[in-house]
Amino acid sequence: MNRGTQIRERLILAAMMAISIVPFVGVLFTSLHPQGTVPAGISWPESPQWSNYLEAWSIGNIGQLLWSSTLIVLVVVPVGLLVCTMAGFALGHLRTPGRVLISTLFLAGLAVPFESAIVPLYYQAEALGTLNTRWAIILPMIGLLSPFGVFWMSAHFRGVPAAISEAARMDGAGTTRLFLHVHLPLALPAISTLALLQFISTWNQFLVASVLVDDPGLRTMAGALGAFQGQHRTDVVLLCAGAVTIMLPTVVLFLFLQRRFVTALLAGAVK
Amino acid sequence: MSAPDRNRDRAGLLWVLPALGFYACFVLYPLTQTARYSLYDWNGIGEATWVGLRNYLTVLTDSTLRDSVVHALILIVFFTVIPVSISLLAVAAMGRLRTGAFVSAARTVLFLPQIIPLVGAAIVWTWMYSDQGAVNQVLRAVGLSGLARPWLADFGTALPAVGLIGSWVSTGFCFVLLMAGTGKIDPALYEAARLDGANATQEFRHITLPGLRNEIGVAATITTIAALSSFDIVYVATGGGPGFSTMVPGVQVIRLAFTTGEVGLGSALAIVLLVLVLAVVVPMQVFNRRARP
Numbered sequence: 001m002n003r004g005t006q007i008r009e010r011l012i013l014a015a016m017m018a019i020s021i022v023p024f025v026g027v028l029f030t031s032l033h034p035q036g037t038v039p040a041g042i043s044w045p046e047s048p049q050w051s052n053y054l055e056a057w058s059i060g061n062i063g064q065l066l067w068s069s070t071l072i073v074l075v076v077v078p079v080g081l082l083v084c085t086m087a088g089f090a091l092g093h094l095r096t097p098g099r100v101l102i103s104t105l106f107l108a109g110l111a112v113p114f115e116s117a118i119v120p121l122y123y124q125a126e127a128l129g130t131l132n133t134r135w136a137i138i139l140p141m142i143g144l145l146s147p148f149g150v151f152w153m154s155a156h157f158r159g160v161p162a163a164i165s166e167a168a169r170m171d172g173a174g175t176t177r178l179f180l181h182v183h184l185p186l187a188l189p190a191i192s193t194l195a196l197l198q199f200i201s202t203w204n205q206f207l208v209a210s211v212l213v214d215d216p217g218l219r220t221m222a223g224a225l226g227a228f229q230g231q232h233r234t235d236v237v238l239l240c241a242g243a244v245t246i247m248l249p250t251v252v253l254f255l256f257l258q259r260r261f262v263t264a265l266l267a268g269a270v271k
Numbered sequence: 272m273s274a275p276d277r278n279r280d281r282a283g284l285l286w287v288l289p290a291l292g293f294y295a296c297f298v299l300y301p302l303t304q305t306a307r308y309s310l311y312d313w314n315g316i317g318e319a320t321w322v323g324l325r326n327y328l329t330v331l332t333d334s335t336l337r338d339s340v341v342h343a344l345i346l347i348v349f350f351t352v353i354p355v356s357i358s359l360l361a362v363a364a365m366g367r368l369r370t371g372a373f374v375s376a377a378r379t380v381l382f383l384p385q386i387i388p389l390v391g392a393a394i395v396w397t398w399m400y401s402d403q404g405a406v407n408q409v410l411r412a413v414g415l416s417g418l419a420r421p422w423l424a425d426f427g428t429a430l431p432a433v434g435l436i437g438s439w440v441s442t443g444f445c446f447v448l449l450m451a452g453t454g455k456i457d458p459a460l461y462e463a464a465r466l467d468g469a470n471a472t473q474e475f476r477h478i479t480l481p482g483l484r485n486e487i488g489v490a491a492t493i494t495t496i497a498a499l500s501s502f503d504i505v506y507v508a509t510g511g512g513p514g515f516s517t518m519v520p521g522v523q524v525i526r527l528a529f530t531t532g533e534v535g536l537g538s539a540l541a542i543v544l545l546v547l548v549l550a551v552v553v554p555m556q557v558f559n560r561r562a563r564p
Contacts, residue, residue, distance in 0.1 A: 143296060226507060262447065
């Protein structure tokens with residue numbers, strides 16, 4: 001590759017990076033101005049008010065929000081992984097009767113907008129008595145994420161050679177043992193990618209959280225962020241400080257696991 | 272096939288059951304209920320009156336509701352056409368070097384808008400677009416202060432401004448997806464083309480573009496679903512306003528069902544939205560699959 005091409009490539013990448021990053025810089029700078037002021041555009045404050053973050057943390061109840069989102073994710077992701085892996089195994093590997101029909105049914109779910117199910121989900125949660133509890137988010141999220149999860153895991157199991165199972169069957173292994181001892185270890189990379197994708201979808205879920213739960217302290221991070229915006233939209237500085245604080249855990253996690261995140265999102269898209 | 276084999280196969284149904292149960296209870300059953308509500312005039316509390324297809328007629332004739340569907344279609348330009356075009360141009364203009372610290376740093380930065388919640392993107396841009404925000408700051412700095420305005424509060428600019436938030440979110444993702452795709456194209460094809468005296472444009476048209484068909488199809492499908500069923504960005508940035516100038520079906524469904532007490536009408540719009548997404552996405556998918564080698 002010649003030098004000219006290399007320079008051009010870097011310029012293009014740099015320009016695209018700048019577009020992605022400038023709005024974040026704007027919010028960061030704005031969040032450090034004195035509260036109650038309206039800074040002009042993107043400008044570095046004369047004396048940065050780092051204490052804005054402490055205040056946003058306590059006003060926004062961020063500790064509680066992190067805890068709430070974590071609780072929700074800690075149920076949605078493990079249960080989601082379990083049921084989707086089991087179904088993927090049955091649809092992708094076992095000769096389950098009706099598997100084509102069932103797979104198509106799940107596949108159709110990939111295109112269902114959450115808005116098309118949300119109104120009945122509200123009355124359902126009311127009837128189940130889960131409205132305004134974390135369960136109102138947890139239960140539907142497992143269902144709403146299942147089409148992609150089942151699709152993803154079946155695709156993995158379809159790629160596993162049948163010979164592997166036949167050898168284990170010869171040794172007299174039943175379906176459960178076959179799954180636990182032979183297929184589960186092989187599926188771990190696919191499962192961990194799915195875990196990351198389900199984590200992002202749940203953590204960033206706004207519609208379900210804001211319709212089914214009133215108290216931001218019981219919502220996911222995105223739902224809480226929406227509520228914070230609703231309450232503090234007039235104080236730009238505090239809003240920016242709060243937004244940065246609420247988004248920071250996700251961004252830090254992303255930077256730690258960036259390679260896995262990027263690979264997961266790309267793989268999840270292309271499958 | 273021997274008898275115990277068949278038994279094992281039937282046991283597969285038990286393995287599908289938990290996922291199918293969640294899917295049926297929290298997606299399929301609610302969808303049937305949305306369809307049922309859509310045939311009634313119901314305020315969510317009192318008696319429901321059967322109205323047949325009248326709610327659908329309202330969706331098609333009421334200008335506010337029909338406009339919301341049109342806005343969702345316009346958003347495809349911003350969520351899909353612009354990001355995919357920019358990414359294609361960038362990929363075409365770039366060499367084929369896909370490794371190195373700079374490229375991997377770029378991948379990370381370009382993915383940031385995709386990682387944060389859409390609500391966050393909306394908040395960030397609401398500030399950028401505000402009267403005192405960065406967009407107007409830049410315009411005033413280059414002597415175009417006549418153009419400066421509160422972009423999200425202006426009837427003429429609110430919809431494109433909201434759409435561009437979607438462009439910002441999707442472009443990095445589309446670009447990284449296409450960049451990964453070009454890495455899979457056989458370099459021998461480019462060498463052969465160069466030997467035949469092909470110029471850069473011909474190379475792009477005859478090698479890069481066909482080689483990226485799959486990735487383009489995926490990027491287009493995902494972003495089109497996001498455009499049609501958009502909710503978070505619009506709800507947070509404008510709430511559908513000013514007036515109804517940025518109203519989209521997703522936000523309108525919630526407004527009708529939970530604010531104005533028109534559950535039946537909202538449900539009809541929700542079904543129209545579902546049909547619209549399927550009508551656009553299914554042909555795209557069929558086209559993609561057929562295009563696969």
